[in-house]
Amino acid sequence: MSNRAALESVLPYVREWVSYKVWQLRVPGVQVAIGYRGEELFSEAWGYADVEAGRRLTTSDLFRIASHSKTFTATALLQLAERGSLRLDDTVGTYVPALVDGGSPLADVTVRELMEMGAGVIRDGHDGDYWSQLRAFPDEAELLALVLDRGQKVPAGSSFNYSNLGYSLLGLVIAAVSGKSYNEYVRAEITEPLGLTNTGPDWDPSRADDFVVGYSGFHTARTRHRLDHVDTRAMAAATGFHGTASDLVRYFSAHVIGQGTLLDDHSKRLAQRTAWRSADTAGPKGYGAGFITEQINGREVRGHSGGFPGHITQSLFDPASGLVVSVLTSAASGPATLLATGIVQLLDAAADEHAEGTPIPADVDADTFTGRFANPWGVTDVARIGERLLEIDPTAPAPLESPTRLEVVDADTLRMTHGSRFASVDEDVTYDRGTDGTVRAIRGGGGMTSEPWSIPEETPEVAAGLA
Structure with a gap:
C-alpha cells in the first residue's frame, strides 16, 4: 500500500473519531482539513456556525485563527529579506523610530530576535484586558504605549518569551519597509497569490454572516455563551487573522520544503528551525521564527496554534513529507490541539508497515x-x-x-x-x-x-x- 493510500484508508475512522470527540466534549463547531504533498485529502465540518440560529457549520465558514497570524507575519518579513528590502539583523528601531524616541531598549533588538521570541518583550502589556473583551484591542498609539511601559522584561537573547506585543511591532516594521499597511501587504503578497479567498488579516465586517460564532468554555460555568467578534487593530500581525481549515492546508503546504512559491527553501529552513525551547529544559516543543516546532511520534512537525475569544485552533505540517493537518474549533478551551495531534497519530499508524499485529488478509472485507x-x-x-x-x-x-x-x-x-x-x-x-x-x-x-x-x-x- 502506498503512503497516500495508507493515509486515505484511515480517513473514514478519522471522521468517526472526530465526530465522537465533538459530541463527547460538546464543541459548538469544528472544521478539519488534511493535505498531503500539496493536495487536499479531507475537509469536513461538524456542528454549528451559529448555534442559536441553528446554522450548520460548513467547510467555508470563517474562524478567527489568532496566532496563526504570526506565521503570515514571519512569511512577509522573509519575503522582504529575500528581496533585499530589509535584513533580519536590522534593529527594530530602524523601522519603528518611536522606540528610539521613547528610550526603549527594544529599539536595539533585531527583527530576527522579535521573530524568534527572543527579544524579552512583555507578552501582552501590563493591561491585557482586551483579551477578555473588557476594552478594545490597541491601535498603533496604544500599542506603542504598551511597549514603552516597561516593555522589555528580560535582556534580549537571554530566554524564550512568547510575546503578542513583539509580533505586533513586526507588523509596524512590515508597513514601514513595504510602504503599505500590514493588512494590505499580506493580502497582496500572501493570501491573494495563493488564492486563499477565505483568509484575511482581521475581522471583515463585510463578511460578518460568513464568520463562525465563538463561544465561552466550561471552566466557570456548565453552559456556554456567545462571544462577539472584534477587530484586533494594531495587533493583527500577532492575532488578527481569520481563515478556514482548507485554506490553511493550502497555505502550510506552500511552506513544505520544495513546494510553493511564497519563499525559497533557505528562508523556510530559517523559519522552521528550532531557535528556542519552550521551557528551560529540553523538550519536544520549541519556537523558530514564527513557527512552533515539535515532535509527534518522533515525526518533526511545524505549524502554529491560535487562541482568540471563543476560537481555539491548531495547524501542523511535516516540512519533509508534505502532510498537513488543520483543526479549527469555536469554543474557549476547544480541543483543537487534542484533535490535530490525534489525527496525526492515526495517519502515522496507518502508514506504519511495521506496526505490531497481523495485517488484514486480502480476501477479508x-x-x-x-x-x-x-x-x-x-x-x-x-x-x-x-x-x-x-x-x-x-x-x-x-x-x-x-x-x-x-x-x-x-x-x-x-x-x-x-x-x-x-x-x-x-x-x-x-x-x-x-x-x-x-x-x-x-x-x-x-x-x-x-x-x-x-x-x-x-x-x-x-x-x-x-x-
Whole structure:
C-alpha cells in the first residue's frame, strides 16, 4: 500500500473519531482539513456556525485563527529579506523610530530576535484586558504605549518569551519597509497569490454572516455563551487573522520544503528551525521564527496554534513529507490541539508497515468488522488503521493511547493479540449477526456483550453545551 493510500484508508475512522470527540466534549463547531504533498485529502465540518440560529457549520465558514497570524507575519518579513528590502539583523528601531524616541531598549533588538521570541518583550502589556473583551484591542498609539511601559522584561537573547506585543511591532516594521499597511501587504503578497479567498488579516465586517460564532468554555460555568467578534487593530500581525481549515492546508503546504512559491527553501529552513525551547529544559516543543516546532511520534512537525475569544485552533505540517493537518474549533478551551495531534497519530499508524499485529488478509472485507459498540462499561471502536484492525477507546484523549490489535480468525471472530494485559489479550471478540449480515452485538473484553451504538440526535443547544 502506498503512503497516500495508507493515509486515505484511515480517513473514514478519522471522521468517526472526530465526530465522537465533538459530541463527547460538546464543541459548538469544528472544521478539519488534511493535505498531503500539496493536495487536499479531507475537509469536513461538524456542528454549528451559529448555534442559536441553528446554522450548520460548513467547510467555508470563517474562524478567527489568532496566532496563526504570526506565521503570515514571519512569511512577509522573509519575503522582504529575500528581496533585499530589509535584513533580519536590522534593529527594530530602524523601522519603528518611536522606540528610539521613547528610550526603549527594544529599539536595539533585531527583527530576527522579535521573530524568534527572543527579544524579552512583555507578552501582552501590563493591561491585557482586551483579551477578555473588557476594552478594545490597541491601535498603533496604544500599542506603542504598551511597549514603552516597561516593555522589555528580560535582556534580549537571554530566554524564550512568547510575546503578542513583539509580533505586533513586526507588523509596524512590515508597513514601514513595504510602504503599505500590514493588512494590505499580506493580502497582496500572501493570501491573494495563493488564492486563499477565505483568509484575511482581521475581522471583515463585510463578511460578518460568513464568520463562525465563538463561544465561552466550561471552566466557570456548565453552559456556554456567545462571544462577539472584534477587530484586533494594531495587533493583527500577532492575532488578527481569520481563515478556514482548507485554506490553511493550502497555505502550510506552500511552506513544505520544495513546494510553493511564497519563499525559497533557505528562508523556510530559517523559519522552521528550532531557535528556542519552550521551557528551560529540553523538550519536544520549541519556537523558530514564527513557527512552533515539535515532535509527534518522533515525526518533526511545524505549524502554529491560535487562541482568540471563543476560537481555539491548531495547524501542523511535516516540512519533509508534505502532510498537513488543520483543526479549527469555536469554543474557549476547544480541543483543537487534542484533535490535530490525534489525527496525526492515526495517519502515522496507518502508514506504519511495521506496526505490531497481523495485517488484514486480502480476501477479508474489513468493513464487516468495523463499527462502534457500547455497554455499561464504555465505548469501543473496531477500526481499520492502515492494514490492521484495532480496538480503540474513543473516550480517551488520544485515539492510540492504549489500543488492542486484532487478528482475523474467521468471518465472525477476531482475536486480541497485542495490548494491555490488564485487559483481555489472547481472547476472542465474537460477532453476532442477523440474517442479512448486520452486526447485532459483539462479545469481547471480559466476555461482555456490546451493542452497536451511534451518536444520538440532539438539539443544537444541547449538542453545543448551551443548554
